[in-house]
Amino acid sequence: MPLALFAMTMAHAADVEEVCGPKEDAGAVCTAVFESTGNKFLAETSDLFVVRPVRIVLILVLAYVAHRLMRRGIGRLMTRLHAERGTAVMTVEERKAGGVQEDVVVAAERKRTRAETIASLLRSVASVAIWSVAAVMILSELEVNLGPLVAGAGVVGIALGFGAQNLVRDFVSGIFMLVEDQYGVGDTIDAGEATGVVEAISLRTTRVRSVDGTLWHLPNGQIDRVGNKSQQWSRALLDVAVAYETDIDHATAVIKRTADAMWADPAFSDLILEAPCVWGVEDLGADGMAIRLVVKTRPNEQWKVSRQLRARLKAAFDDAGIEIPFPQRTIWHRVPDGTLAETLESARS
Numbered sequence: 001m002p003l004a005l006f007a008m009t010m011a012h013a014a015d016v017e018e019v020c021g022p023k024e025d026a027g028a029v030c031t032a033v034f035e036s037t038g039n040k041f042l043a044e045t046s047d048l049f050v051v052r053p054v055r056i057v058l059i060l061v062l063a064y065v066a067h068r069l070m071r072r073g074i075g076r077l078m079t080r081l082h083a084e085r086g087t088a089v090m091t092v093e094e095r096k097a098g099g100v101q102e103d104v105v106v107a108a109e110r111k112r113t114r115a116e117t118i119a120s121l122l123r124s125v126a127s128v129a130i131w132s133v134a135a136v137m138i139l140s141e142l143e144v145n146l147g148p149l150v151a152g153a154g155v156v157g158i159a160l161g162f163g164a165q166n167l168v169r170d171f172v173s174g175i176f177m178l179v180e181d182q183y184g185v186g187d188t189i190d191a192g193e194a195t196g197v198v199e200a201i202s203l204r205t206t207r208v209r210s211v212d213g214t215l216w217h218l219p220n221g222q223i224d225r226v227g228n229k230s231q232q233w234s235r236a237l238l239d240v241a242v243a244y245e246t247d248i249d250h251a252t253a254v255i256k257r258t259a260d261a262m263w264a265d266p267a268f269s270d271l272i273l274e275a276p277c278v279w280g281v282e283d284l285g286a287d288g289m290a291i292r293l294v295v296k297t298r299p300n301e302q303w304k305v306s307r308q309l310r311a312r313l314k315a316a317f318d319d320a321g322i323e324i325p326f327p328q329r330t331i332w333h334r335v336p337d338g339t340l341a342e343t344l345e346s347a348r349s
Contacts, residue, residue: 055141063134070126078115121178121203167204169221174203177220183228188300190227194218197300230299233273236306239282239290240313243323248291251322252278255293258316262309263295271301288325 178201183189187198189208196210206223208216242251259276262268274296282292297305317324 052141056138059134059137059141063130067127067130070130071123074119074122074126078119118178121175166219166221170204170219173220173223174201177201177206177223178203181231182226183231186300187231188229190229191216191218191223192225229302232299234297234299234302236295236297236302236309238293238295238306238309238313240293241285241288241290241325242317243288243325246289246322248281248289250320251291252280254316254320254322255291255313258312259293259295259309262305262312268305268308271298271305273297285325287327 177183183198183201183206185198185201188196189198191206191208194208194210194216196208196214196216198206199209199215200207204220206218206220208218210216240251240255256276256278259278263272263276272295276293276295279292279294281289283290293309295302295305295309314324316322
């Protein structure tokens with residue numbers, strides 16, 4: 001009897017190895033199915049219809065969880081790095097009551113915008129990396145030979161590297177542009193022929209809307225230089241022209257008083273960051289002289305402030321009797337020798 005039981009056990013073990021493979025490599029599910037049912041077909045197909053689907057589902061679930069945790073972690077990291085975010089959303093009255101400087105508020109808003117842009121880029125990179133790893137693991141579970149696939153991808157990558165150098169340069173330039181915070185969505189930039197407001201930024205291109213409505217698509221790798229007119233703060237610069245007969249001190253006082261009144265106006269106090277400053281006589285022209293006025297404003301608000309200031313200065317000059325210059329010319333008529341002095345004396349009388 002013991003010999004018969006031993007023989008039956010050995011035969012059963014041989015059957016298990018025949019169906020599920022060697023003992024050290026045999027799957028637990030295959031072995032359990034065979035031992036419980038004795039059916040070779042169910043045991044052989046259990047891996048295909050049970051184990052692999054469960055592993056694939058588990059990979060997808062883990063990838064989803066990792067993706068969510070990564071996105072949340074990036075968001076929290078950006079919030080910690082730019083803790084000034086709360087300052088940027090305060091009202092004007094709250095900032096003034098708390099003694100918060102406007103330039104601090106502008107800098108905080110700029111940091112918040114930059115943090116959102118970089119966070120969006122990091123989320124995209126993390127998503128691509130996580131789901132790519134998940135896809136490779138799923139292909140491995142399906143017993144797809146990844147060797148030729150990886151080799152083929154390498155050859156294609158080399159070919160693209162030689163044939164799409166401009167594309168690679170655009171991507172690299174886009175990454176450095178975002179990291180260095182050269183400009184962002186909503187900024188007004190001067191990129192040569194294309195000047196206007198940035199509407200969208202990607203790793204490859206930048207879209208700029210000019211003042212006449214033209215939408216420019218600029219490859220990041222072809223932007224040789226860029227001037228940001230609205231980073232952190234802007235400046236309204238006015239060269240106010242007055243006639244040569246105007247008293248400079250009087251005109252300067254009127255300009256300063258008008259600009260200060262606009263700064264104190266609740267309708268514009270949120271746009272002007274500091275007290276306006278009159279720098280003095282900037283130019284002596286053919287018809288008059290120019291007195292320079294500078295006003296530090298919030299980003300992209302310099303043009304609105306300049307237009308309002310010009311209107312108020314025109315009204316203030318009219319009230320103060322200050323004359324805006326008009327073309328003045330002195331004409332000399334050539335006359336025969338010896339009669340020039342007499343002609344000029346006659347003209348004066």
